[in-house]
Structure formats: structure tokens, C-alpha cells
Amino acid sequence: MDDFTPVRTERTFEIIANGIRDRIRDGNLRPGDKLPPERELAQQLGTSRNALREALRSLEHAGLISLSKGARGGAFITDGDPSAVAQSMEDLMYLGGAGLADVTEARLSIETAIVEIAAAKGTLADFNRLDMNIDRVEALTEARDMDAKADLNMEFHVLLAEATGNPVLVLIMRTLMDLLRSVHRPVTAEDTADIIKSRRRFMQLLRAREAAAAAAEMNDHLTRLHDLFSRAEMPDSG
Numbered sequence: 001m002d003d004f005t006p007v008r009t010e011r012t013f014e015i016i017a018n019g020i021r022d023r024i025r026d027g028n029l030r031p032g033d034k035l036p037p038e039r040e041l042a043q044q045l046g047t048s049r050n051a052l053r054e055a056l057r058s059l060e061h062a063g064l065i066s067l068s069k070g071a072r073g074g075a076f077i078t079d080g081d082p083s084a085v086a087q088s089m090e091d092l093m094y095l096g097g098a099g100l101a102d103v104t105e106a107r108l109s110i111e112t113a114i115v116e117i118a119a120a121k122g123t124l125a126d127f128n129r130l131d132m133n134i135d136r137v138e139a140l141t142e143a144r145d146m147d148a149k150a151d152l153n154m155e156f157h158v159l160l161a162e163a164t165g166n167p168v169l170v171l172i173m174r175t176l177m178d179l180l181r182s183v184h185r186p187v188t189a190e191d192t193a194d195i196i197k198s199r200r201r202f203m204q205l206l207r208a209r210e211a212a213a214a215a216a217e218m219n220d221h222l223t224r225l226h227d228l229f230s231r232a233e234m235p236d237s238g
Contacts, residue, residue, distance in 0.1 A: 133155060160173075202217045
């Protein structure tokens, strides 16, 4: 007979953090809400301020709350911070559990689905925001402002995800963009005006609700981008 596995006992700060998570899940706490002051909250929970602080730090690291100091400071519920998820994924990459190729391969699959949904559900306002992004990228390309151009190139994909109306897909795309941010800047310097032409073609197809053709155009662009990413190095990788 196999030995029993010891039962893990939750530590105090984990119980506190999970209690706050439960209140977020059930809608009692919403983005922008401020938690009670530290002393008051510790008294309500019947716990020490040290345990409460540890719980709040763990929630901050998870991207669920933001902590600020000062007269108007405190602990605020966020609307979801994808950088926390991106950091975990980046750590996984450094530890060898996943590679850049895995990330870009996943992105190809996810973005294909996003394009198909955006073609079906996107509004005229969504499409106009995407066109405005392309116009701004074109102007920055001519001005050779590569840092700002890189930011807008990544924003395009988030705007596309927002056109689906699905907050989960938006969060996934924001996470992927945060993860790829470190390699996007060196790559964008190699990127040419071809991206503008590709995006214009893509938008014509998206506005026409031609999902398959739009997805094929996006897939072709992302495949070329994947080749550039594969030659780029993650920061501090040598």
C-alpha cells in the first residue's frame, strides 16, 4: 500500500489572499475598488498586519491589486495585469520549459482564431481604430521612430483582439505582447514598409468580413515575423 501524501496546510497570508480572490470572483470587489486601510482590514480579518501585508504583496505579484503610497494611496483592485502572467511565462522560458518558438507558434494559432471572430463581430468603430493604428505606424516608419513604431505594432494586435469583444482573448493577446516586447524592438528595425501593405490588405478583407482570407493574410505576415523573432535573442540570454 502506498504511503499517504501529507496534507498541506494553508498559511495565514494564503487564506487572506484567497479570501480577497473570492470576493473578486463573486463580484463584491471590482476593478478600481479600494480595499480598507491596512489597520482596519487587519482588524476585520482578525489577523496581524504582517500577514496582511504578505497577502497583499502576493496579490500584487499576481496582478490582481496595485499598491500605492501617499495620502491617496492604498490597495486597489486592478482590471487585470497581463505583465504578471507574462513574467511567469518568461521565467518558464529561461528555465527551459518553453522556447520563443513555442510562444510564436501559439500566437499563430490564437491570432488566427481572433481574426475569424473579429471578422464576424467587429464593429465599424473597431475597424476604424485599426486603420488609425496603421496610419500612425506608417508615419512613424517615415520618421524612423522605431521605438514608438514597435509599440504601435504590438498595439495593433491588442486592438484586433478587442474587436472580438472577448475579454479572455484580449488578456491572452496582451500577455503575449508583453512577453514578446523584448524581442519586438530589435525586430521592428528590420521590418519594412511591407508590413503596411500587408495590414492594408488585411483590413480590406476584414471589413469585407472575409474571415478565411484575412486570417491567411495575417498568418503570412506572422510567419515572416516568426522568422525574424527566431533570429532575435531574449534579453540577458547572452
